[in-house]
Amino acid sequence: MHPVEANPSQFPQPEQLIGSVRATAAYELVVEQIRKSIFLGRFMPGDKLPPERDLAEQMLVSRTTIREAIRVLEGEGLVSTKRGAGGGLTVLQQNKLTQAEVEIYIEYQMDLLDSLFEFRIANEAAAARLAAVKRTDAHLEKMRKAVDAMDAICASAESRSVLTNISRFGAWDSEFHLAIAEASMNEYLLKAVEDSRAAMFLPVGKVFSRLEDRANEHHQEILQAIEAKDPDLAAEKMRQHLEATWESLTDLVPKARRKK
Template sequence: MDETAPQKGTVTQRAIEQIKAMIAEGRLEPGQRLPTERDLAVQLGISRSSMREAIRALTVLGVLEARHGSGIYVTQLEAGDLLETFGVVADLSRGPRLVELLEVRRVLESTATALAAARITADQLAEVEKHLTAMNATDDPEEILAHDLAFHRVIAGAAGNDTMAAILEGLSSRTFRARVWRGYEEEGAFARTRREHAAIHRALVARDPEAARAAAAAHVGEVEQWLRTQLGGQT
């Protein structure tokens, strides 16, 4: 009947688009289980191998989730699911693009911090303080980094924009931060970092969005500028 498929692109690519379309059109709900690989392959008229490649593709994109022995399910399609791949960008970027990524982070982080200043709850604020004190109480770089990440994660979460938080999560992925900070902190930037974190915290307590925005921008900007000089050596 409708077998006039013009056969554009590869079979697998077509299967990817079809499943994606099914989800976009609402024919597949978040959390819903899909037919088996074998059935899906028959339905779309392709081999199981090709269907598996399509499923793999949608799996790495965070759209599908395959559970061994159970079945294939649509994820909740939340920001975290779909933006997990963002970390790959950060991990594979080098040189000038690291600066660009930090610039993006500066813009988003400052906005998120400003939003958080207006919206953060007492509980969230307490958690921010917990990580702040824990960060200042140790000299282990690993531990500092972990609390540093958590510090910003809580703030991003308090901003109330899950999508923004998920992007920031990717821009702060462990390997990314570790690569950049390795050199930065070696220059004795610990003290400066602590001051900056304290300033961010003060602005949150004061519920002052503009101060929070400025503090966060300065915080990321410091690293950004340092990295800029590391790369170019220009003025």
């Protein structure tokens, strides 16, 4: 019996296995990190970012790199720089989208948003399940603080339609979900939750014109399940919460114009 000779063409070639690599400039990494902090609500409109020198020291880059990053962020309308006394780098209020702009955005980004929510449901339900098992009193306190802050914002009917309060609610909403991810004590889940929420924060934060009566009830139910150390219930409540959020988002687009 003769040995069968391998045909090199049958195997993947090196160029098929290795994709191209693009070096990422340091300022791009700085832009990504600051942008992510703004999108997650860690910096609110009107907040001052640390001075240029402090940012350079914290991020272990040169002041020139920080200046390049600031120029990009200013071009995106996320921050503004004011010189002189009382000046500095300030986070700007993002203009609220009109109803027509909202519909167009969601209509043309439906597939992307759908994928993002699927990703969020999978990861955040898993995070809630683990948090119910691993959470500490410190984790619970952080979650309660966020829920109480959102309750206070929702308490006044008038405040629910004020753009600043909607932005504040969004920031505390992120704080709550990230606290759950931290309580999972899984760094990969935390990174996944951070990235997906950062991708969602700006468009969704611009979409809702007011906070609904039940906006915070789901958070309370999730917190209660985690506090009771019920992993199945915590995961289910998180899944229900995110599915309800997705429904609220898609309801903003007339059914006749939704992608099939």
